[in-house]
Amino acid sequence: MIFFEQHRARIERAEAHCRRLQAAFAVAGGIALAVLLGITVAEVLWRHILNDSLPWIEDVSTMSLAVVVAAAVAWGAREGAHVGVNLIARFAGRRVTRVTDAIARILSLGVTALAAWAMFVHGACGLPCGDVTGSISIPHTPFYYALGASLAACCCLLASQTLLGFAAWNADDPNEPVE
Amino acid sequence: MTAGTGIALLGFLALLALLLIRVPAGLAMLIVGAAGIAMIRPGAVVPVVAGEVFAVSSRYSLTILPLFMLMGNLALVSGMSQDLYRAAHGWLGRFRGSLASASIVACAGFSALSGSSLAAALTMGRVSLPEMRRFRYDDSLATGAIAAGGTLGILIPPSAGMVIYGIITEESIGRLFMAGVIPGVLLTLLFVLAVWIVVRRDPDKAPHAAASLPWRDRLRATARAGWILGIVVVTIGGIYAGVFSAIEAAGVGAALALIAACARRKLNGKTAVEVASATLKASGTAFLVLFGAFVFKVFLGFTGIAFVATEWVGVQGFSGAQVVALVLVMFVVLGTFLDGFAMLVLTVPLVQPVLESLGVDMIWFGVLVVIALEMGLISPPVGLNIFVVKGVAPDVPIHTMFRGIVPFWLALLAAMVLIAFVPRIATLLPDAMFG
Numbered sequence: 001m002i003f004f005e006q007h008r009a010r011i012e013r014a015e016a017h018c019r020r021l022q023a024a025f026a027v028a029g030g031i032a033l034a035v036l037l038g039i040t041v042a043e044v045l046w047r048h049i050l051n052d053s054l055p056w057i058e059d060v061s062t063m064s065l066a067v068v069v070a071a072a073v074a075w076g077a078r079e080g081a082h083v084g085v086n087l088i089a090r091f092a093g094r095r096v097t098r099v100t101d102a103i104a105r106i107l108s109l110g111v112t113a114l115a116a117w118a119m120f121v122h123g124a125c126g127l128p129c130g131d132v133t134g135s136i137s138i139p140h141t142p143f144y145y146a147l148g149a150s151l152a153a154c155c156c157l158l159a160s161q162t163l164l165g166f167a168a169w170n171a172d173d174p175n176e177p178v179e
Numbered sequence: 180m181t182a183g184t185g186i187a188l189l190g191f192l193a194l195l196a197l198l199l200i201r202v203p204a205g206l207a208m209l210i211v212g213a214a215g216i217a218m219i220r221p222g223a224v225v226p227v228v229a230g231e232v233f234a235v236s237s238r239y240s241l242t243i244l245p246l247f248m249l250m251g252n253l254a255l256v257s258g259m260s261q262d263l264y265r266a267a268h269g270w271l272g273r274f275r276g277s278l279a280s281a282s283i284v285a286c287a288g289f290s291a292l293s294g295s296s297l298a299a300a301l302t303m304g305r306v307s308l309p310e311m312r313r314f315r316y317d318d319s320l321a322t323g324a325i326a327a328g329g330t331l332g333i334l335i336p337p338s339a340g341m342v343i344y345g346i347i348t349e350e351s352i353g354r355l356f357m358a359g360v361i362p363g364v365l366l367t368l369l370f371v372l373a374v375w376i377v378v379r380r381d382p383d384k385a386p387h388a389a390a391s392l393p394w395r396d397r398l399r400a401t402a403r404a405g406w407i408l409g410i411v412v413v414t415i416g417g418i419y420a421g422v423f424s425a426i427e428a429a430g431v432g433a434a435l436a437l438i439a440a441c442a443r444r445k446l447n448g449k450t451a452v453e454v455a456s457a458t459l460k461a462s463g464t465a466f467l468v469l470f471g472a473f474v475f476k477v478f479l480g481f482t483g484i485a486f487v488a489t490e491w492v493g494v495q496g497f498s499g500a501q502v503v504a505l506v507l508v509m510f511v512v513l514g515t516f517l518d519g520f521a522m523l524v525l526t527v528p529l530v531q532p533v534l535e536s537l538g539v540d541m542i543w544f545g546v547l548v549v550i551a552l553e554m555g556l557i558s559p560p561v562g563l564n565i566f567v568v569k570g571v572a573p574d575v576p577i578h579t580m581f582r583g584i585v586p587f588w589l590a591l592l593a594a595m596v597l598i599a600f601v602p603r604i605a606t607l608l609p610d611a612m613f614g
Contacts, residue, residue: 026459030455037249037434040430043427062237065242066236069463072459076467077463081464082467100201101200111206114213114224115229118226118228118229122233123229143233143237144229
């Protein structure tokens with residue numbers, strides 16, 4: 001752990017870079033949210049005022065949702081929004097939680113990396129796998145990649161938080177979950 | 180016991196262990212689901228994980244979640260919650276315990292704009308707690324009323340809990356929303372009744388009634404809350420009248436909330452960023468849980484445990500009512516330490532086949548489940564709503580808050596029992612609308 005303590009400043013810088021990456025996702029998510037809102041309202045107005053339907057609406061809505069979700073998952077990780085159960089802190093001290101937190105982060109890192117990798121591998125198949133939307137054939141590939149990139153960004157943050165946890169082994173962990 | 184059942188039980192134990200060491204609920208289910216699938220069909224891990232994550236992220240019915248969250252957050256920044264509280268207070272002001280009752284009624288109104296119980300508790304806590312303290316309300320009654328009122332957020336439509344339940348069980352979200360209306364009103368009345376009983380037993384808990392407002396002021400306060408009432412009527416009424424679907428209602432409601440926020444000059448660069456950030460945060464929370472839930476659901480499907488459980492229940496000769504009672508007790512117990520969303524996605528895939536085989540109405544059951552989730556939100560030791568109110572009233576000891584919540588917890592129990600014995604309370608509106 002001494003090694004990580006010595007390099008704490010560098011790890012903190014790396015974590016700050018990861019957080020900036022997540023902020024970029026949030027900007028994209030905000031725009032996608034506005035698009036989602038706009039087309040949902042447009043559909044209602046189109047149907048009730050012009051008595052017509054927009055067949056491409058569902059395709060554009062679902063793909064906008066994919067961007068919103070990609071951004072939301074990344075932003076949620078940065079903001080500590082992903083819900084967990086904080087029971088252990090009630091009966092175990094820091095000496096225990098620093099070990100369990102390290103295990104939890106490593107496992108989370110592993111599964112998030114697996115999911116990110118799966119999105120890139122599966123998404124790369126694209127058209128040959130028939131991965132397009134139903135009405136106007138929007139290819140799924142870019143949206144698989146967006147979700148993969150979001151999960152990769154979560155990995156980046158989890159990795160830096162794991163290392164920061166090691167660097168703060170004998171002190172307060174800045175990323176320890178609180179009530 | 181079959182090998183699949185053994186793996187499934189091992190999976191549940193692993194999941195509890197992961198939750199205990201503070202792995203986020205969504206990731207815990209993803210870890211167990213992926214590892215379980217790897218044990219049963221190793222080649223299926225990557226396609227299942229990628230397929231389920233993408234399917235959840237691009238499911239049209241789920242567009243409702245960020246849109247309703249956006250509507251709630253816009254309502255939050257627009258200051259409409261204060262108007263709602265003043266209107267409720269205007270009508271209830273002359274009664275003893277009126278501020279607590281007004282908080283509950285305002286929470287119910289705000290719940291019709293926001294699917295989140297935490298948002299309802301936080302918003303109304305900020306608005307009504309200072310008022311109740313000014314009139315020397317007992318801390319336990321004041322904080323208990325807000326925490327309990329907040330739980331109405333996941334029962335009264337739009338409800339994030341109902342959306343998640345609807346997605347998992349593949350029930351109509353519109354039907355579920357309608358099913359929550361009468362139980363939501365009933366529960367609001369039961370909460371107000373709980374306040375009345377508490378104050379009647381111990382008048383010192385609400386020593387001062389506020390001055391009664393003249394009719395003109397009451398109507399003026401109600402008119403000021405017109406925005407919020409209008410949005411509720413358009414969205415919920417629109418679904419009921421069949422003018423638009425629940426998804427479209429979410430979009431229209433969010434657009435109206437946006438117009439209201441702009442009209443009231445509450446939306447600027449800073450608040451817009453706040454709204455987007457809060458919406459993305461809440462959406463991220465829900466979708467990560469859904470990623471994990473759907474991978475976990477596939478894992479459970481591979482193990483065949485739902486089939487084994489259905490067969491076992493059939494052999495034992497349990498009736499639908501007995502299984503529902505058992506499941507609800509389990510939910511109430513789990514709710515004391517498990518997050519509501521996590522509990523929902525973790526258990527419903529397992530119990531749904533059993534309940535359906537016994538002919539249980541899944542819409543009615545959904546309402547009961549949501550009430551069980553509400554009980555979890557105010558039950559010690561986790562009780563998320565209590566901690567939200569604690570954030571607004573940091574000087575009130577947590578045990579005082581938990582003491583104050585008891586009458587409201589009993590009201591929830593009463594509502595659950597009533598709806599369990601009179602299912603029409605939940606099914607009347609959806610049946611009237613959808614047949």
